[in-house]
Amino acid sequence: MSGDGAWTRLSPWSMFTFALAGLRGGWQLLLVWLFGGSSLGGRLELDGALLLLLLVAGAALLLVAFASWNWWFFQWRCDEQAIELRRGLLFRSQLRLPFERIQRVDVLCPPWYRLLGRGNLVLESAGSAESEVTLPALREDQAQALRERIRSQRTEDTPTAAASGPPAARPERELHALHTPDLIAIGVSSPTALVLFPVLGGLYAQLPQPLHGRVEELIEAAVRALPGASLALTVLSGAVVLLMLLALSLVVSVAVTTLRWHGYGLVRSGNLLRQRAGLLSLREQDLNRAKVQQVVYRRNPLQRLLGIGQLRLSQATTLDDEQAAFIVPGLSPYLARRVLRELYPQLASEAPPWQPISPLWQLWFLRLGFVLPGLGLALTLWLTGLSAWLLLTLLPWAALLGWLGTRRYRLWGWRLEGPLLCVRSGLFGSREISIELDRVQRIDLLQSPFQRRRALASLRLWTPSGALWLPFLPLSTARDLARLAQQRMFASRVAWM
Amino acid sequence: MIDNPELHPKTLDGPEPREWHPVQARQGWLDLLGNLPWLLVISAALWWVVARWEAGPLSHPGTLALANGVLAFRLLVYPLIAVRHRHYALRRLDIVLRSGWLWRSTVIVGHARIQHVEAGQGPLQRWAGLGWVKVFTAGGIGSDLVINGLKLDESERIADWISQRSKEAQADAHGELAALHTQAQPGQVQPQAEQASGPSGEKGATPEHGAPGAEPRQ
Numbered sequence: 166m167s168g169d170g171a172w173t174r175l176s177p178w179s180m181f182t183f184a185l186a187g188l189r190g191g192w193q194l195l196l197v198w199l200f201g202g203s204s205l206g207g208r209l210e211l212d213g214a215l216l217l218l219l220l221v222a223g224a225a226l227l228l229v230a231f232a233s234w235n236w237w238f239f240q241w242r243c244d245e246q247a248i249e250l251r252r253g254l255l256f257r258s259q260l261r262l263p264f265e266r267i268q269r270v271d272v273l274c275p276p277w278y279r280l281l282g283r284g285n286l287v288l289e290s291a292g293s294a295e296s297e298v299t300l301p302a303l304r305e306d307q308a309q310a311l312r313e314r315i316r317s318q319r320t321e322d323t324p325t326a327a328a329s330g331p332p333a334a335r336p337e338r339e340l341h342a343l344h345t346p347d348l349i350a351i352g353v354s355s356p357t358a359l360v361l362f363p364v365l366g367g368l369y370a371q372l373p374q375p376l377h378g379r380v381e382e383l384i385e386a387a388v389r390a391l392p393g394a395s396l397a398l399t400v401l402s403g404a405v406v407l408l409m410l411l412a413l414s415l416v417v418s419v420a421v422t423t424l425r426w427h428g429y430g431l432v433r434s435g436n437l438l439r440q441r442a443g444l445l446s447l448r449e450q451d452l453n454r455a456k457v458q459q460v461v462y463r464r465n466p467l468q469r470l471l472g473i474g475q476l477r478l479s480q481a482t483t484l485d486d487e488q489a490a491f492i493v494p495g496l497s498p499y500l501a502r503r504v505l506r507e508l509y510p511q512l513a514s515e516a517p518p519w520q521p522i523s524p525l526w527q528l529w530f531l532r533l534g535f536v537l538p539g540l541g542l543a544l545t546l547w548l549t550g551l552s553a554w555l556l557l558t559l560l561p562w563a564a565l566l567g568w569l570g571t572r573r574y575r576l577w578g579w580r581l582e583g584p585l586l587c588v589r590s591g592l593f594g595s596r597e598i599s600i601e602l603d604r605v606q607r608i609d610l611l612q613s614p615f616q617r618r619r620a621l622a623s624l625r626l627w628t629p630s631g632a633l634w635l636p637f638l639p640l641s642t643a644r645d646l647a648r649l650a651q652q653r654m655f656a657s658r659v660a661w662m
Numbered sequence: 663m664i665d666n667p668e669l670h671p672k673t674l675d676g677p678e679p680r681e682w683h684p685v686q687a688r689q690g691w692l693d694l695l696g697n698l699p700w701l702l703v704i705s706a707a708l709w710w711v712v713a714r715w716e717a718g719p720l721s722h723p724g725t726l727a728l729a730n731g732v733l734a735f736r737l738l739v740y741p742l743i744a745v746r747h748r749h750y751a752l753r754r755l756d757i758v759l760r761s762g763w764l765w766r767s768t769v770i771v772g773h774a775r776i777q778h779v780e781a782g783q784g785p786l787q788r789w790a791g792l793g794w795v796k797v798f799t800a801g802g803i804g805s806d807l808v809i810n811g812l813k814l815d816e817s818e819r820i821a822d823w824i825s826q827r828s829k830e831a832q833a834d835a836h837g838e839l840a841a842l843h844t845q846a847q848p849g850q851v852q853p854q855a856e857q858a859s860g861p862s863g864e865k866g867a868t869p870e871h872g873a874p875g876a877e878p879r880q
Contacts, residue, residue, distance in 0.1 A: 606771065606775030606800065608768075611767045611768075612767075614765070647770065648677050655774070
């Protein structure tokens with residue numbers, strides 16, 4: 166494999182990536198160049214087209230120079246234990262990433278590299294300042310070989326791998342795949358659609374009048390064709406416009422989903438979970454089972470209606486990057502449970518029931534949402550002499566809060582399962598967070614005056630990949646859980662990564 | 663006390679230790695002094711806002727007095743009370759900090775999870791001969807545990823001890839990990855089993871009380 170032993174340069178194609186990175190990092194500079202240049206050119210009374218050509222050519226030249234500079238001074242090599250990078254001339258940096266420290270190896274193939282049979286290898290390591298490194302434009306076989314090598318080095322030293330044999334000896338097993346109906350369901354229920362809808366509405370309102378008029382004429386003609394619709398004509402045509410915008414935003418959202426998740430497949434091979442997806446850019450991710458620290462199963466209200474949700478598997482990483490996260494989309498609760506059992510085979514196929522938190526939580530919620538704002542409101546209304554409104558506003562407010570509080574309370578729950586502590590919460594959507602008690606590094610036990618009077622406590626458990634919050638437990642339960650986490654923390658043989 | 667901590671399994675029986683150590687009460691006065699400028703700034707801002715108000719409940723002189731009273735309590739009186747509720751305990755396997763008067767919190771950090779420890783002092787503390795100890799764990803969420811208001815030499819000794827102890831605890835974990843590899847039977851070692859392999863020979867002492875569902879990880 167190239168990159169073995171001696172320092173090597175990347176393929177010249179990698180200049181694409183460097184140029185893009187330059188554009189991303191230096192677009193402000195580019196704007197200054199263009200605007201400054203054009204005002205200067207105006208003063209020098211240059212011809213407009215010529216000036217533009219000069220400016221763009223200058224910018225392109227700068228970009229090419231930047232890219233080739235980066236390419237020339239980027240060298241890498243790898244030995245038995247680590248991969249090393251050397252970058253820059255003026256600010257020279259050398260980085261050594263030991264394989265065992267590497268948390269994540271992704272292959273990302275943007276469309277232009279896919280045409281050339283090349284891809285970027287993205288490495289992320291734990292606990293170093295420079296935690297993400299990209300090796301751009303490697304040949305596909307080269308990237309795969311390097312990835313396999315890092316994998317094999319990495320998996321050898323995890324205890325579970327030693328128990329279950331080398332990963333190569335195990336065949337791949339398919340766990341999850343997405344087909345067109347799944348993609349549609351994910352697209353329809355994704356927040357993109359909700360964001361797009363008002364944006365598209367705004368855009369529509371900004372359309373120039375003739376276009377506007379034309380669209381409305383068409384709709385009116387269509388509506389008029391319906392029998393007996395003349396009365397509610399304006400209402401109907403308004404509704405049609407809204408429906409069309411909604412449909413458009415759903416279509417765009419499904420298209421975005423398809424771009425990202427087309428051809429999705431999740432397989433397990435040995436200790437690794439691998440997934441690949443993408444229509445234009447192909448992304449291949451893998452995840453070592455033993456390095457998962459936190460599993461979050463999240464469903465928004467629409468996803469709950471459609472019976473799907475997404476699973477997010479986190480390692481000890483300082484990055485909270487959507488792109489870098491290992492996300493399994495479109496999972497029904499049953500499938501999510503199956504994936505969780507792939508990670509933790511000791512779990513039973515049936516999940517144990519959720520343990521409730523103290524019902525006094527509802528009282529606290531009412532107090533927080535009602536008593537304090539309510540008192541403020543009452544004071545204001547009384548002082549402004551509108552006390553008649555008091556009852557009218559407070560009663561529906563109390564009813565709403567009571568309903569919300571009960572609903573949210575019912576979704577709060579926790580359970581202990583094998584190595585995991587799981588907490589569920591939500592209001593209309595829901596979120597189930599599972600952490601490994603072995604990875605806990607800090608335990609907070611909190612009591613407000615309200616909780617102290619009623620022998621309750623809240624618990625927060627911290628792992629490197631995030632915290633888990635469990636409010637309003639009976640004090641004895643909170644202490645038991647804290648003690649359990651403490652014992653696991655002491656007894657655990659696992660390093661924090 | 664610090665160099666020779668009491669190592670009795672009984673101290674492990676719960677998240678909260680039996681014996682707590684207070685921080686120096688002088689720290690409360692330092693917190694008060696440190697808050698004085700804030701009090702001045704905030705009440706000046708309040709006064710400025712209220713003075714602009716022509717009519718209504720906010721223009722009442724009582725409002726200003728009430729707001730200033732609450733502020734003065736929070737910034738000047740509360741620190742004096744809170745410092746008496748700040749206690750810490752250094753144990754063989756973890757550090758525990760309890761703080762807060764109305765809202766109480768207990769924070770527990772295990773030695774094996776500590777990345778680094780810092781000891782230092784603020785400008786006011788320098789004058790009073792006090793200092794702090796900050797304990798950091800992995801994951802980039804800032805310092806996890808701060809013991810503020812220790813005597814300076816004490817804070818330095820505590821930081822040294824914690825740093826030493828966390829190194830031992832981590833060497834323990836890694837040493838045992840390596841031992842597991844040679845045995846290649848990781849699943850069979852019980853987390854609760856007595857271990858004497860660490861340099862201190864104290865890791866993994868059996869806790870007295872069974873915890874809910876404390877099965878070993880496979």
